[in-house]
Amino acid sequence: MTSFADTFLNAAVAAEYAPKIAEGFALTVLLALCIVAAGLALGLALAVIRAAGLRVVNWGIIGFVDVFRALPPLVIIVLLYFGLPSAGFSLSGFGATWLALTLVLAAFSEEVFWAGISATPQGQWDAARALGLGFAATLFLVVLPQAIRMVIPPLTNRTIAITKGTALGSVVAVSEILGQAQAGVSFAFNATPLTLGAVAYLILFFPVVVAGRWVETRFAWKR
Amino acid sequence: MGEFAQAFFNTGILAEAWPILLQGLWRTIQLSALVVPLGLGAGLALALLSTLRNPWVRWPLIAFVDTFRALPPLVLLVFIYAGLPFAGLELGAWGAVALGFLLNTGAYYGEILRAGIESVPRGQAEAARALGLSRSRTMTLVVLPQAVRNVLPDLVSNTLEVVKLTSIASVVALPELLFQARQAQSLTYNATPIVAAAILYLALLWPFVRLLSRLEHKRLAGR
Numbered sequence A: 001m002t003s004f005a006d007t008f009l010n011a012a013v014a015a016e017y018a019p020k021i022a023e024g025f026a027l028t029v030l031l032a033l034c035i036v037a038a039g040l041a042l043g044l045a046l047a048v049i050r051a052a053g054l055r056v057v058n059w060g061i062i063g064f065v066d067v068f069r070a071l072p073p074l075v076i077i078v079l080l081y082f083g084l085p086s087a088g089f090s091l092s093g094f095g096a097t098w099l100a101l102t103l104v105l106a107a108f109s110e111e112v113f114w115a116g117i118s119a120t121p122q123g124q125w126d127a128a129r130a131l132g133l134g135f136a137a138t139l140f141l142v143v144l145p146q147a148i149r150m151v152i153p154p155l156t157n158r159t160i161a162i163t164k165g166t167a168l169g170s171v172v173a174v175s176e177i178l179g180q181a182q183a184g185v186s187f188a189f190n191a192t193p194l195t196l197g198a199v200a201y202l203i204l205f206f207p208v209v210v211a212g213r214w215v216e217t218r219f220a221w222k223r
Numbered sequence B: 001m002g003e004f005a006q007a008f009f010n011t012g013i014l015a016e017a018w019p020i021l022l023q024g025l026w027r028t029i030q031l032s033a034l035v036v037p038l039g040l041g042a043g044l045a046l047a048l049l050s051t052l053r054n055p056w057v058r059w060p061l062i063a064f065v066d067t068f069r070a071l072p073p074l075v076l077l078v079f080i081y082a083g084l085p086f087a088g089l090e091l092g093a094w095g096a097v098a099l100g101f102l103l104n105t106g107a108y109y110g111e112i113l114r115a116g117i118e119s120v121p122r123g124q125a126e127a128a129r130a131l132g133l134s135r136s137r138t139m140t141l142v143v144l145p146q147a148v149r150n151v152l153p154d155l156v157s158n159t160l161e162v163v164k165l166t167s168i169a170s171v172v173a174l175p176e177l178l179f180q181a182r183q184a185q186s187l188t189y190n191a192t193p194i195v196a197a198a199i200l201y202l203a204l205l206w207p208f209v210r211l212l213s214r215l216e217h218k219r220l221a222g223r
Helices: A002-008 A011-051 A055-070 A073-087 A093-119 A122-130 A135-172 A177-188 A192-218 B002-008 B011-050 B055-070 B073-087 B092-119 B122-130 B135-150 B152-172 B177-188 B192-221
Strands: none
Touching: A002 A192, A002 B073, A011 A055, A011 A093, A011 A135, A011 A177, A011 A192, A055 A093, A055 B192, A073 A093, A073 A135, A073 B002, A073 B152, A073 B177, A073 B192, A093 A135, A093 B192, A122 A135, A135 A177, A135 A192, A135 B073, A135 B152, A177 A192, A177 B073, A192 B055, A192 B073, B002 B192, B011 B055, B011 B092, B011 B152, B011 B177, B011 B192, B055 B092, B073 B092, B073 B152, B092 B135, B092 B152, B122 B135, B135 B152, B152 B177, B152 B192, B177 B192
């Protein structure tokens, strides 16, 4: 039992690598915030453009959404990181992970926002237009506030799932939590840094998952 | 433009890499055929356990599910693959992937199936019991079929995510599609194999994305 504790939670190793894991924690939080902000903004923008109903533009949006829903995020990260330099662009590991997960979140959230917009009853549109509001005013003041409230639960879950993808950054040398933990394991030849890393992820995401569960019941879709 | 094609769509390199990419694609399919039933089975067990209204079962179950929804799957996989051997437990790449997916996707499937079972009106089970069906026949013949139908889009969506997630097995050197593409890319210094792998993933998964879109729209329309 003592050897088990020594292997997975060795006090000396933990003290040595805790600061590294904390650095990784800060980077993971930064990366996650950048992904959520950019991904949701882009997804909402695409859904608003789709609401304008221009056929050719919408085909483009649907194509974009389908591609980024079908491709595994790790494949996109690897493609951006190892592939783009051949085309003369070079992205850092952080940049590649951010861009890939932003595009994936944008695709998923566009689909969810669009579902909310199209589920808003036609009468809302008609009434707002009859009152003299223009297309943009109707969309932004009447339809979107209702649509967004409706899609909060599925959006929350999807956003959490994609944000957890920040751990994929370790594959392209981003020193976020997992990257730091793996480096620690190979230096210390002890599993403690990995345990610390797992605990760090739990500290970060466990409250988010519990909050997501609460949001799901609080804003549940009325069936 | 010629240079661009040389870097991303090099036919010579594609012809060379094609056999190992196909091997990788086949492994990805085998891997999916292993982990999807594993996750579904674990999820079904979790969902059935959560129908017991005993708080001593219910709360540990919720804690279990939320823990494995909070840990990024890659962190879990690396912990199993690189951490457990320190305790003398060597599972190998396939074993580590199987255990990691069992825990992670089991938790997700469990949540979906639980929501499905809860969406079936209580009267259905009561009526079946009143007609003389046993508890287990009530569950398998009356409740589960309706539950699965109610959450079918979520089940399809999660299955799509699981198949995409098999790409993280490349991190533990399991020679699936992404791993093979990266091998070929590093041997040839050319991004063509990764582009080809992305196209293979698209070809494999795009039909499911379309199906999912249709299921989701049908559900919205039916509300």
